[in-house]
Amino acid sequence: MRCVPSCFQLDLSPSSSSSSFLPFLPLLNSHFYPARPSPNFTASALNSRTCFLFFAVSASSPSSSSSPSSHSSTPTKDIWRRSPLHKTTLSSSPYRHQSKQEPAYLDHSIDMDELLASIRQTQNEQQLYCLMSPYKGRQLSIRFMVSLLSREADWQRSLALLDWIHEEAMYSPSVFAYNVVLRNVLRAKQWVVAHGLFDEMRQRALAPDRYTYSTLITYFGKDRLFDSALSWLQKMEEDRVSGDLVLYSNLIELSRKLCDYSKAISIFSRLKSSGITPDLVAYYNTMIKIYGKSLEHEKATNLVQEMQSRGIEPNAITYSTIISIWGKAGKLDRAAILFQKLRTSGVEIDQVLYQTMIVAYERAGLVAHSKRLLHELKRPDNIPRDTAILILSRAGRIEEATWVFRQAFDAGEVKDISIFGCMIDLYSRNRKPANVIEVFEKMREAGYFPDSNVIALVLNAYGKLQEFEKADAVYREMQEEGCVFPDEVHFQMLGLYGAKKDLSKVNSLFERLELDPNINRRELYLVVASIYERANRLNEASRIMNRIGEERTLKTF
Template sequence: MLHSDCLRTLSNNSVFLNPRIACIRCRNHSKIPNFVPASSSYGGFSSKQTKSPLKWGSYGGCIPSILVALETFADLDDAFEPWEGNLSCKERTIILKEQTNWRRALSIFDWFKNKGCYELNVIHYNVMLKILGRAQRWDHVRNLWREMQFKCITPTNSTYGTLIDVFSKGGLNKEALLWLGEMYKQGMEPDEVTMGIVVQTYKKAGEFQKAEQFFKKWSSDRNDATQTRNFYGLYTFNTLIDTYGKAGQLKEASDAFAQMLKEGIVPDIVTFNTIIHVSGNNGQLEEVDSLMELMKEIRCDPDTRTYNILISLYAKHDDITTAAGYFSKMKEAGLIPDIILSEAELPEKGASYVRKMQEAGLVSDCIPYSMVMTRFAKLGKLEQAEDLFDEMVTQGIEPDIVIYSILINAFSDIGSIDEALNYVDSMKHVGFALNSIICNSLIKLYTKAGYLLEAQETYKLAKSLDGGPDVYSSNCMIDLYCENSMVKEAEEVFTYLKHRGDASEFSYAMMLCLYKKIGLVDEAYMIADEMHDSGLVTATLSYNSLIRLYTSDGRSWEAIKCFRQMVDSGAQPDDITFKLLATILIRHGASKEAANRLELIRKNDAQSGVHQWIEAVNAMSCLDDNASTLVIK
C-alpha cells in the first residue's frame, strides 16, 4: 500500500510518478493493489472533472496526499488506508468539497458513514446537498434531507440557503420558495446571499413586485433585529439595482446606485453593466457616458457584456458610428464578441445594423455577420441567414469556418442533407478542413437520415480530431446502431462514452432498448441496474424503457413500481407509458374496454385521465393466490 509519505511526495511533485516507483524506497511496493486510476471508467467519473492539484498544496497537512490518493485509486479502502480512523472533521469536509463528480462524492460520504468511526455533522450534509443539488440529483437531495431528519441532524441557516440556491439554479423555482417557507417556519432569517438568490428566483419567474416586496421585508426585519439602519454590501446593492432595473423602475435603481456610492461601496463590473443597461434602456445616454467615465476613474475595465450592452444600445438609437467604435474597442481589448448586434429575438434589426456599419466602411471581417446569422439559425430563419451570407460574400468579406459551421449545423438540424453538404463542399473548396464541431453536425444529419456508412465514416474522423465526437453525436450513433440491431458497434460507442465519463441517461436507455430488442434480457437488466445505481432514471424515455422491459418479461409489479416512481419524480407519462400500462391491466384481468375508457378519459382531460390511470394501477394491490393474477378492487 502506498505510504502517506510516498503519497505526499507524489502530491508535491509537479509530474506525478507511477505509485509503484514512488514506493520503492519503502520496499512495500509489492503490497500495492492493482493500479487503477480513480478517474478512469472504473471509478465512475472522468479525469476531465478533477480539480487542479496546484490548489491542494495550499491546504497543508495530509490533505494533498489524500486527494492524490483519491485520484489514484478507485477503491476507497485503498485510497484512505494510510489515514483511516485519523481524519478530522475539517479534513472530511475539505475532502468532500474537493470532489467534482457527485457519484464520487456520494461514495466517499457513504464510506465515511459505513466506517462508523466518523461523525458526520450538518456541515458535511450541507456540502453534499450542494454537490448533489448542483448535479440536479433531486432524489438524492431529498433522501439526504430525510436522512438528516431521521438522524436528528438540525438544519442550519446555511442548509436552507444551500437548498434554496440549488433548487433555484436548477430551475425549480417553486421548490426553492417552499424551502424558504420552511426556513421561516424554523424561525430562521435568510442571510444576504440567500436573500439575493430568493430575489433572483422571483425575477426569473417575472414576479418583480414580489422580489421588491421580499427585499423590503428582509431589509425591514434586519433593521428591527439590529435596531439600527442596515448598511448593505456590494452583493445586496447589485441585487437591488438589478431588481429595480428589471421592473423598469429607473429612479429607484438610480437612487440605489447613488446610495451605494455615498456609503463608500465601490461598484464592480456587475454593478456598472446593470446600471448602464437600465439607463440605456430608458434613453439616458448622457448618464451612460457619465457611467463610462466613472468606470475609467475607478479603473474598472469593461467586459464582453459591457460592450454588448453599449453596441446594442447605440445601434438602437441609429448611432452606428459609436456602436462600431465600441465594437472596435472590444476587439482591441481581446474580448470575444458573442451576441452583439443579434438583437435577441429580432435579428432582422441586427442585420440592418450590420448593413449600416458596412455602408459606413466599419466592417472589416465576418464576425458581425456571424453573430446575426447565428440568431437567424437558432430561430429557424435559414433563408435570411443564407441571404446575409450571400450579402457578405458579395461585399468581399470572406467567411471563416465559424460561418460555415453555423450554416452546416442549421441545415443538419432540419435534416436538409443537400444544403448542408453544399456548404461542406464550399468550405473544403476555400481550404478549410473538417473540424470536430462540423463532424458532430454531420453525424447528427446522417443519423437522422439513416445514412449508416456516412455516419460511421464521419464518426471515425471525429474521433481522430481534437475534441472528438460530443455526447450528442455519440448518442445519435448508438440510436442508429439500435435501429439496425448492430450490437457490437453500439457497445463500442457506449464503452467509449463510459471511458470518457460522458455516458448519459439517453446512452443507457438506448442500450437497454437494444438488448431488449434482440433478446439479450440479462444484459438489459444489467443496464437497468446500472441506471438505477447511477441515478440515471429521470426522463420519460428511461422510465418507458424500464417499464417496457419489465412488462415484456412478465414482471408486472416492477413495471407498476417503476410507473409510481415516474409519477413521484415529476416525469410526464406519455402515450407509450399508458399503452404499456394497458397491457398490464389486461394481462391481469381488466377488459380491453376498461383500458380504452381510461385512455379516452385521458385524451379528453389529461390531468383527470392520469389520475384515473394512477387509481387503476393502485387498485391492482391484491394478488389472487390461486390464479397468480392481480385482482382490481
C-alpha cells in the first residue's frame, strides 16, 4: 500500500487479519517519518499511530510531499503499505486473472452517490477498507471503480481507494485508475507523491499514456515548475508517447507568460521535430510574437512565409505583429512596403494595423508619413469610420478623432457604445471637460445607457466646469434608471456637494449611504470628515472620525 496520510492508521502487527491474503514480498529499504495530520480527518484517528513507513526506492528521495524534487534522479512517493510494492512482471502477477467469461457486476444496483458519501465520512484506512469489504470479490467492474475514483476529489482517500483496488480486491492494474488519482494528487500540489505514482505505474508494468504525461506537464507548468514540466515532456518523448498540438501550445503559452522566450522557441522546435504540424493562425501568431520579443525578426519573417506556403492565410494580427517587429528592428522599409501591399490587395485594414504603422513611423521619426496616415483617417475610404475613430483616439489624436467623430455622428454611423466611451476617455485624459459633456449628451441622445466608469468621468467633468446642479441631476437620473454605482461614484458626488459648500446635501447623502450595507464605511467616514474639515466644521469632522473608532470597537466584540 501507498504512502498513507497520517490520518490513516496502519495495523503493522503480525496478527493483522489482512496479512493472510497479502503476498510475501522481500523488504526494501524503509525509513520512518513523523505522521502529518490531514485536515480531512479527525485527531482521534491519529492516536494509535505516530509514524508511517516510507518504503523508498531511492534513499536520496526527498521526504516532503509539498515541494518538487530534483530531477537528476527519479523521486519516489510516500507509500502507505503494510508490505512494500512488489515489482510486477507479466509472468509473476499477484493479481487474480479475470475468468474468460465476463462476470455479472453489481454496478447498476449500487448507488454511487451514497457510496461516495460514506467514503467521505471515513477517517482512516481501516474504516475505508471495512466499508468496501462487501465488494472485495470484485463484484463491481473496474469501470465503476474508476468512476468512483474520479468523483473522490480528496487526494488521500483516492490513494487509499486505489490501494484497496489493487491490494485488497486484487483488480488488475489500470492506467485509467492511476491517471485519475494522479490528477487528484497534482491538484493538491503533492509533487513527490505524483513522482511516486508514476514510478509505481512503471513497476506494475503499466505504460503511462498521453493523458498521464499531459496531466503531469500541465499541473507542473501551471505552478511555474517549468523545469519539471520540461523533464516530463522529455520522458514522454523518450517513451515515444506522441504529444498533441494543445499540449505543446500550452507549454509555449506558459513560457511566453513567464517571458522565457528561449524555452518557448525550444518547445516549438520540438513540436515540429515530433511531426506535429500547426494549422492554427493563432498558434503561428504566438510564435511570431515570441520571435519578436527575442529580437529574431528573420525567424518571425520565415514563419509568416511558412504559413503562406502551407496555405494558411495570415490575419490582421499576424500582419500587425510582423510590421511592429520590423519597425523595432529598423526594417521600416519592409514594414511600409508590406503595409502598402495590404492596402492595395483588398485585405481589410483594421485599427490594429493602422495604429501599428503610425507608431512605427513615429518611432522612426518619420512624422510626415505618420501625419499622412492620420490625415487619411479623417476621410476613411477603405475602413469604417468607427474604426478610424478608435485608431485616432487610442493614438491620442484629439483634433482628428473629434472631426471624424462629429462627422460620423451627424451621419448616423456611430452604432457602437464603445466609440462614445473611447472619446469620453480621450477627452478626460486630456483635460477637456466640455468635450466630455458634449460626447455624453450625444450618447444619451442616441439612447445609450452609460456604465459607471463613464458616469464617474462625466461627474468629474461637471465638477471642473462648476456645473454642480447638472452633476446632481445626472447622478439622480442614473440612480432612478437603475444604475448601480461603485463606492467611488458616491464619494465623488459627496465631493461635488462639498465643493459647492452644500453641506445639507452632504449630510443627506451621507446618512443614506451609511445605511447601505454594501458601502465601505471607513472610506465613507474619511471622505465626509475631510469635507467638513475643509469647510472649517471641525466638530462635525471630529464626530465623524470618532465613528471609525466605534466601528472598530464593535467589530472587536
